[in-house]
Amino acid sequence: MSKPIFKSYNQGQISLFPASLDEKIPQDSPVRTINQIVDNLDITNVFDTYKGGGTSAYHPRMMLKVILYSYLNNIYSCRKIEQALLDRVSFMWLASNQTPDHNTINRFRSSHLKNTIHQIFTQVVVMLVDMGYLSLDVIYVDGTKLESRANRYTFVWRKSVEKNKAKLEAKIRKVLEMVEEGIAQDNQPDDEPPTPINS
Numbered sequence: 001m002s003k004p005i006f007k008s009y010n011q012g013q014i015s016l017f018p019a020s021l022d023e024k025i026p027q028d029s030p031v032r033t034i035n036q037i038v039d040n041l042d043i044t045n046v047f048d049t050y051k052g053g054g055t056s057a058y059h060p061r062m063m064l065k066v067i068l069y070s071y072l073n074n075i076y077s078c079r080k081i082e083q084a085l086l087d088r089v090s091f092m093w094l095a096s097n098q099t100p101d102h103n104t105i106n107r108f109r110s111s112h113l114k115n116t117i118h119q120i121f122t123q124v125v126v127m128l129v130d131m132g133y134l135s136l137d138v139i140y141v142d143g144t145k146l147e148s149r150a151n152r153y154t155f156v157w158r159k160s161v162e163k164n165k166a167k168l169e170a171k172i173r174k175v176l177e178m179v180e181e182g183i184a185q186d187n188q189p190d191d192e193p194p195t196p197i198n199s
Contacts, residue, residue, distance in 0.1 A: 021093040030133060031069055031090040037127050038065045041120065049112040058100050063108045065094050068124055071175060076182030078102035078109070106186055109179075117179075122172050 025031060038061060046060045069091070070081045082102040084091040100108070109117070 021089060021097070024089045025093050029090065030072070031094055033128065033131065033133055034065055034069045034072065034124070035094060037124055038068065041123065043116075043120070045116050046112050046120075058098060058104065058108070060108070060112060062095055062098065063100065063105070064113070064120070066091065066100075067105070067109065067113070068121065069094055071121065071179065072128075076179045078105040078183065078186045080182075081105050102186060106183060109183065118172065118176060121176065122169070125168070125172060 041064075043060060043064060046064065050057065050060070066081060066085065070076070070084065073084075075081055075084060079102045081091075082100070082105060085095055085099050113120070
């Protein structure tokens, strides 16, 4: 009887030619679309929130890409975004393997996106609709789910943006409220204070 043959499996083995993350991301992946859109956005207002000097910061364009892609995947908590950067290939690719922690992500949102996130997120959603990546003809309970459908992605609203601009704005406000809830959860203490022991 023949012995079974298995492919080599050694997690600690160093490869002479490590696999490129780019090879792992399909050309029609929504993460590539977000990458392209944010590369073409005018984010001067975000750049203007930075002061000169000090230690180097993560690039605001990378941070914005990660945050917008997170929102479109129903990830609002900074801790969950941090985790996605560590274990999801699409996030690793988008951030070029950089791994800002949840405090850095939270600081970026509160300090550098505070006055612009609504306008930027709305602009990105409208661009995705115009490009045909988001369809507004299906509705779900939370109004925010991104679902794959024959290589297209459906953002859950009915009819077109032009006919339902108020509804679109309401849905975006709802997403941003969920973001605020995620931030509030992130800002809660990790552990309860220890209970004193009575002697």
